[in-house]
Amino acid sequence: MSSAILxxxxxxxxxxxxxxxxxxxxxxxxILPLPISTVLVAVGAFSSxxxxxxxxxxxVAVVSNxxxxxxxxxxxxxxxxxxxxxxxxxxxxxxxxLDVYFKKYAALxxxxxxxxxxxxSIVNFLAGxxxxxxxxxxxxxxxxxxIDTGFYIGFGYVVGDYWQNFSGSLxxxxxxxxxxxxxxxxxxxxxxxxxxxLK
Amino acid sequence: MKSQNDKHSILTAVLLGLVCLLLVLCGVLFxxxxxxxxxxxxxxYQAIMASLARKHVSLGVADIDTVVQPWATxxxxxxxxxxxxxxxxxxxxxxxxxxxxxxxxxxxxxKNIDANxxxxxxxxxxxxxxxxxxxxxxxxxAPAASSxxxxxx
Numbered sequence: 161m162s163s164a165i166l167x168x169x170x171x172x173x174x175x176x177x178x179x180x181x182x183x184x185x186x187x188x189x190x191i192l193p194l195p196i197s198t199v200l201v202a203v204g205a206f207s208s209x210x211x212x213x214x215x216x217x218x219x220v221a222v223v224s225n226x227x228x229x230x231x232x233x234x235x236x237x238x239x240x241x242x243x244x245x246x247x248x249x250x251x252x253x254x255x256x257x258l259d260v261y262f263k264k265y266a267a268l269x270x271x272x273x274x275x276x277x278x279x280x281s282i283v284n285f286l287a288g289x290x291x292x293x294x295x296x297x298x299x300x301x302x303x304x305x306x307i308d309t310g311f312y313i314g315f316g317y318v319v320g321d322y323w324q325n326f327s328g329s330l331x332x333x334x335x336x337x338x339x340x341x342x343x344x345x346x347x348x349x350x351x352x353x354x355x356x357x358l359k
Numbered sequence: 360m361k362s363q364n365d366k367h368s369i370l371t372a373v374l375l376g377l378v379c380l381l382l383v384l385c386g387v388l389f390x391x392x393x394x395x396x397x398x399x400x401x402x403x404y405q406a407i408m409a410s411l412a413r414k415h416v417s418l419g420v421a422d423i424d425t426v427v428q429p430w431a432t433x434x435x436x437x438x439x440x441x442x443x444x445x446x447x448x449x450x451x452x453x454x455x456x457x458x459x460x461x462x463x464x465x466x467x468x469x470k471n472i473d474a475n476x477x478x479x480x481x482x483x484x485x486x487x488x489x490x491x492x493x494x495x496x497x498x499x500x501a502p503a504a505s506s507x508x509x510x511x512x
Contacts, residue, residue, distance in 0.1 A: 171430040171462040332388050339381045346374045
């Protein structure tokens with residue numbers, strides 16, 4: 161199934177180039193589980209072959225990613241304005257703790273979560289729910305996305321014609337990034353508890 | 360207080376579990392990398408320089424199997440192998456009006472040809488275009504001067 165989606169995306173990428181890149185990255189940024197890291201590596205490889213422009217690809221991917229993330233953010237931000245957020249935070253200990261954590265480590269969480277497809281979408285929704293300032297969210301999102309997208313397109317550019325040999329390992333890199341992200345989150349929580357206990 | 364300690368222990372256990380999982384995944388990734396035929400990409404500087412050098416070199420016969428994929432378009436193949444735009448159209452008798460902006464697999468499907476058979480035909484056409492000119496002894500007949508279509512196009 162995944163390889164069928166990838167073949168579909170690659171064929172349209174070659175036909176409509178940056179339009180396909182924009183749409184695919186945009187949909188993946190909102191919530192669709194597309195193999196976007198492999199697509200970005202392929203774009204990097206196409207750039208090294210002279211079929212795409214490296215810098216234009218990077219720009220299109222980052223901009224569409226930021227727009228997609230902003231829409232996901234806006235959905236929960238809008239929801240937050242329609243329900244009593246304080247009431248939800250008080251009635252649910254989980255949401256309350258999450259709210260406190262997110263307000264403290266918003267920048268770190270937003271930037272790091274860009275490297276993991278799954279948590280990225282969740283963090284977008286949480287950022288909107290915890291009312292992180294929009295401009296602050298966009299800034300952190302753009303920084304994280306530029307590093308993440310630049311890594312994948314750059315990797316594709318370096319491996320060039322051999323990019324297909326590495327496509328299987330990209331999924332694993334995504335899982336490693338997700339685990340690293342969770343380690344940082346749990347470490348921060350432990351660190352906070354430790355200092356709280358000392359006080 | 361006991362509850363706080365319990366939570367602390369749970370978080371510590373989760374953290375240790377995540378670290379173990381991370382080590383296992385890194386190990387698997389490294390093992391896969393070592394088994395890869397392109398493990399020389401471990402030196403980023405060399406890899407980048409090799410990639411930059413490749414940009415100025417046309418693809419050759421050795422790259423045909425890598426590049427010619429079902430999702431590739433004729434335009435992509437023409438660009439990468441620097442083929443004349445009408446070469447594959449003539450060689451494979453392609454009548455599709457969207458040529459060269461059509462995928463190989465889609466074209467094969469529209470013509471009821473097995474995709475693998477069609478890919479093999481495309482590869483063969485590229486191979487014959489890229490085939491080096493065979494030097495012909497001076498004594499032989501004049502029309503056999505070149506066996507490569509590249510020389511005639």
